[in-house]
Amino acid sequence: xxxxxxxxxxxxxxxxxxxxxxxxxxxxxxxxxxxxxxxxxxxxxxxxxxxxxxxxxxxxxxxxxxxxxxxxxxxxxxxxxxxxxxxxxxxxxxxxxxxxxxxxxxxxxxxxxxxxxxxxxxxxxxxxxxxxxxxxxxxxxxxxxxxxxxxxxxxxxxxxxxxxxxxxxxxxxxxxxxxxxxxxxxxxxxxxxxxxxxxxxxxxxxxxxxxxxxxxxxxxxxxxxxxxxxxxxxxxxxxxxxxxxxxxxxxxxxxxx
Numbered sequence: 001x002x003x004x005x006x007x008x009x010x011x012x013x014x015x016x017x018x019x020x021x022x023x024x025x026x027x028x029x030x031x032x033x034x035x036x037x038x039x040x041x042x043x044x045x046x047x048x049x050x051x052x053x054x055x056x057x058x059x060x061x062x063x064x065x066x067x068x069x070x071x072x073x074x075x076x077x078x079x080x081x082x083x084x085x086x087x088x089x090x091x092x093x094x095x096x097x098x099x100x101x102x103x104x105x106x107x108x109x110x111x112x113x114x115x116x117x118x119x120x121x122x123x124x125x126x127x128x129x130x131x132x133x134x135x136x137x138x139x140x141x142x143x144x145x146x147x148x149x150x151x152x153x154x155x156x157x158x159x160x161x162x163x164x165x166x167x168x169x170x171x172x173x174x175x176x177x178x179x180x181x182x183x184x185x186x187x188x189x190x191x192x193x194x195x196x197x198x199x200x201x202x203x204x205x206x207x208x209x210x211x212x213x214x215x216x217x218x219x220x221x222x223x224x225x226x227x228x229x230x231x232x233x234x235x236x237x238x239x240x241x242x243x244x245x246x247x248x249x250x251x252x253x254x255x256x257x
Contacts, residue, residue, distance in 0.1 A: 003238055005030035008053075010079045010120075012036045012060060012112065013086030015046045017185035018135060021226035022083055024050045025234045034076055036060075036069065036086070060086050060112035061104065070119050078127070079120045081237050084113035084157070085135040089150045091191070097149055109153035110160070117164060121173070130173040131237045134161045135229075138181045138250035154179075158246050165244030174243040176236045181250025182215065184223035219252030 004026060014023040015037035023046075026033045032053035037043040040057045047055040056072040059065035073079060087109045092101075117132055124130025136154040143151035158177045165175040182188070196203035211221045232249045236242055248254065 002029045004081070004234075007031045007080045008034070008077045009081040009083070009237075010034045010036065010056075010073060010116075011083040011085055012116070014083075015039070015042050017187060018180065018183060018226050018229050019083075019085040020046060020050070021230040022085060022135075022233050023052060025227075025230040026081070026237070027051050029234065031081070032077070034073065034079075060116070061088075061108035063111075063115065066112060066115040066119075070116070073120075078123045080124065080127075080129065081131040081133070082116060082120050083133045083135065083233060084116060086112055087135070087153070089147065089187075091146045092149065094145075094148045102149060105149050105153050109150070110156045113157060113160060117160070117175075121164065121167075121175075124173045125168070125171055128172050132161070132164060132173075132175040133233055133236050134158070134175075134177045135233075136161075136177045136179045136246070138179050138248065138253050140177075140179055140246070141256075142254050161246070162244050168243060172240055174236070174240060176242060176244065177246040178229060178232050178236065179246055179248045179250055180229045181218070181224050181248075181253050182210075183226060183229060185226060188223070215253055217253050217255055218250075222251070224249060224251060 009026045009031040011019055011023045013019040014035045023033050023035055027050050035043055035047040035052045035055040038059050043055040043057050054076050056069050058069035113134055134157040136157040139151040140154035140158045161175045161177040192203045192206055196206055211218050229249050232247055
């Protein structure tokens with residue numbers, strides 16, 4: 001039995017990519033994992049496939065959606081580990097992004113974590129055990145000019161986690177962030193397919209040259225695997241001495257000590 005066995009774990013945005021890998025990692029630890037997504041059929045399919053305890057459905061990009069998800073969670077027991085993974089991203093010219101899109105990014109990427117943490121953290125403090133882990137990005141500390149809107153939200157998630165960690169002083173509750181670098185997911189694959197069509201080049205050529213051309217400071221010169229991010233999240237969930245930290249899983253892209 002691991003220390004996460006039978007712990008109630010809620011991973012937002014966990015039907016694919018990093019979120020799914022994190023959910024699977026917790027299932028492997030014997031935790032009671034709740035899978036989340038916006039499509040009922042997809043959520044139930046993934047939950048069954050990975051052996052999750054249950055699933056919830058809802059759009060965390062709205063206050064009403066968060067309330068709906070929280071109402072579903074109350075029937076499943078108190079959440080002891082919250083992983084705020086749900087988020088959106090795209091590449092777009094800063095000067096072409098209107099207020100509506102900025103606010104959508106703020107609602108989905110930041111306010112979802114704010115609302116869920118505000119609702120679920122008090123019970124963790126009362127119980128004197130809990131974990132909140134925000135999935136940010138290396139863009140949080142190295143803002144990307146082609147994704148300024150996305151980068152800003154990830155910086156905010158790191159700040160949110162550090163601030164919430166200050167509220168845990170003297171308890172066995174921890175709040176941390178994980179900062180993945182470019183990670184290979186279906187979404188990233190689709191991005192390269194679109195870019196290849198736009199530029200009239202083979203997608204594999206763009207992928208092979210990506211790090212040399214766009215991320216030359218990467219020390220691993222490859223995409224991070226979703227399992228590597230999941231391992232970092234699992235570590236934070238099991239180590240009570242790491243609190244208020246931003247753990248980088250970005251292959252050394254950020255040149256900083």
